[in-house]
Amino acid sequence: MSNFPNRGRLLSLLAATLLLSACATQPPQSSMKAVTQPLEEQYPELDFPSTTSGVKSQEFDSPLSLQQTLQILLSRSPQVRMQLAELGIADAQTLQAELIENPHLSIGALRPQDGGRWQLDTSLSQPLLALFTRPLRRQLAQENLLETQLQLQGELQQLITETSALYFASVAALQHCYIQEKMLQATTARQQLALSVYRAGNMSENNFLAYDNELRRARQQLEKRQTAAFEKRLQLLNFIGLPSTQGIDLPLELPLFPDETFSHQDLLSSASENRADIKVAQQQKAIVDKRQQLIRQQNGWRDISIGVSGEREFDGAKNIGPELEIALPLFNRGQGKLAALRAQKAKLDARLQQLTLNADSDIAQSLNTMDSARAQLKLLQPSLAVAEKRVELSNREVNFMLTSPFELLNIKRQQIQFAHEFTDVLKEYWQARADLELAIGHRLPLPAAINNDHSQTDHSQMDHSQMDHSQMDHSQMGHSEHSSQESSNQDHSQHQEHHHD
Template sequence: MHFGLHRPRKALATVAALLLLSGCASTSPSGAFGDVRTDVAKRSGHDLRWDRNTAEDEEARRAIDGLFAKELTVDAAVQIALLASPHVRTKLEDLSIAQADLVQAGLLKNPVFSIGQTAWESEHIDPNVFVSIEQDFLDIVTMPARKKIAKAELEATRLDVGDAVLELAAEVRTAFFNAQAASQVVAMRRLVAEAAETSAEIAKRQHDAGNMNDLSLATEQALAAETGLERARAEAEAAVAREELNKRMGAWGPRTNWIISQKLPELPPVEPPLESLESRAIADRLDIEAARRQVQALDSAVSLAKATRWTGSITVGLQAGRLRNSKHLSFGPSVSVEVPLFDQRQAAIARLEAMRRQADNHLQELAIDVRADVRSARARVQTARTIVETYAKVVVPLRERIVALSQLHYDAMLLGVYQLIAAKQSEFDAYRTYIDALRDYWLARSDLERAIGSRLEPVRPAAAVKETP
């Protein structure tokens, strides 16, 4: 078959243009990251940055140092984590991988160029050399479907990354409240230990002066030793809690020398509305939406696999050789079709269908778990608030009054030292329980916000991190 040169050139130009267009897609994940940043800001009120060695990264580092220079708050700790945590940067790289997969889905396979020499055609072609170029035709036809699947997977990845960032924010809040409660307990234990040591010293002087018997002295000294051990134990627990917060924030070196308020925040005057939180969670949770997108991607993958199960691969080629007796080139098309005799993609389709059912079941399981988590956290918030209010308004004031009355009775020699010590210990225990209850309230509130996928109260849009003056 012989053709003029203009037709092959036109065909080659068309193929070249298609190849060029398929390679123009950007591998930069900046668009997907912008969406993640918006999702995080909308749900948490915090700004998210991706440290990729740009001028903005130095600005973010200065902002981090500025936050560490002040007394650390829970919002500052979360903001630091979103700017500095290696865990966040690790998750953000999933966007680069998914974006690269999307670009790859929009690329054609490279054409195959062949050159060969044939002895049996030596009478017709001079020299007896032919060249050919082949392209997978099915690869061109299925490109839109592949891009649709990759786009859905990128969207699912984007949502999954946003959810992971919000999960870290919740972990930071938990670590912060634990560290703050531990710090408050340490402050209380130090005061108790100092008072016990002072009391033991006074008791020693009274004993030396003959005004106190051996039993009373030993009791005071034992109490001082025990309160000293409680102080050491509280300091160790505070150190552990502090390092847990450092891990979540991604802090190390000089940045671990932060200071934190030694008192947990008091209860808010009123609770925000706690109705309709389950439906809000189903609508707002990024991981649920990511699971939905994953189901959509697998639906498309199953449809593509079924549509191409009987076609196999189709390769279209063009061969060329120069005729011996003229200056014309001889062109000949070629088509190679895979015959699906043994493999009709039945295994691949079955695997994809199982993955789709698995993804659908995971979505249902996740929705059930989220609803249960919301109900559980809401009950914990309500119970914790009741406990805190009872301790603050009833138990602690009563214990303080009991100690004051016991001291009066002891001074009047109407009460023994053991009863006075027991009254003081009960007061310390009540105050410690109050701190624990207040911590549990803020932890439960943080868990509830994590369960619904956003803050309980409306958040202000996250402002971009600015350079500290």
């Protein structure tokens, strides 16, 4: 080995130190802004979290709006924090991928068999392949980080969509409860009227029992509606990160449809540009291309290292010089890895095609549901108007003894049933609209003003106290009271408090 003066040794050591310092990498920086910025552009009214720590306390509107419900999700839900933590893991993995391998220090000692001075061998080497390919590996790490960011955007948008659907379902369930209470009032009035007629001897026991049983059925239906509303409320609270005991007030009515139209082709084009799973698949193809490029650049030269070797002879003489170690790529040049990447690329091409078909199907299904809801609404609105008009006319006819009070109550029940169907149509539309936003991967334009006037379904007009039964006084008819009279006066307010407090 060549001999170098002490100054040369020091210069070599200094150069190695500077080289290692130049390759040092800064601590990982959070890439959270790259994830939240596109979502902030879509939802400017929401404050997206910048850390994984949750909010301890927060005041809620009464009633709770959809906007604040989404804000509670972003600030309180553990699901959101879990997704944000995944980004921290990806940031750390990006840092690790940029690091070069550590230098190798080797020390050996030999001693003559008959005694004497030890022979000391030392060497310091640095693998070079990791250094040469570092720019490409950094680029590959950034591509992997971008894939994680796109996946996180998709997950957050999925959570927002599911929260919107749960919100509309919860409001619809409350609206059904309100309507069903009106149904119970109408059924109770029918039963009480039937009881009066039965006592007067003008109705058979068989017919009265039918009305009496119908009242029990109405109570059962109200119980089911209240239970369903309570379950929807629990689902919403759990999803946005609130305990089941958290008191929140939701609106009692869903908004009417906004005046909006959509083009299937325009929405499909938007999905191709914005849908998260399509962007992730495109990013995965880019990563495969980078990996192919990295393997070709290595070309089997995986183990190359350069260093300095020193030796001290038995007689005390010192030798120092450079050292180069190469693994010859005779057998393994990454052929199998390249073949696997080509197959993976073909798989991603097929996946992209399937994702585009899925987007097309999801958009078509959402638009069909929304169009069907609009068509049903056009039929339900005049039907409700007619039912309200019939209630008004029948009430007048009853007051003049021109028709039976039973007929009036039957018409009121039909009106209430129309109101149930109207609520279901509204819920289907808003949930399908939320699904459409997820299908295209972007928020739909907000209507300038959402009409909350439900004058067509003003259930407050269903007041049975205005019915005039003064002409039907059967108090002089001495019939025994029926056992279900007491049950007809049961107080349901406690049940309502159980489910909604």
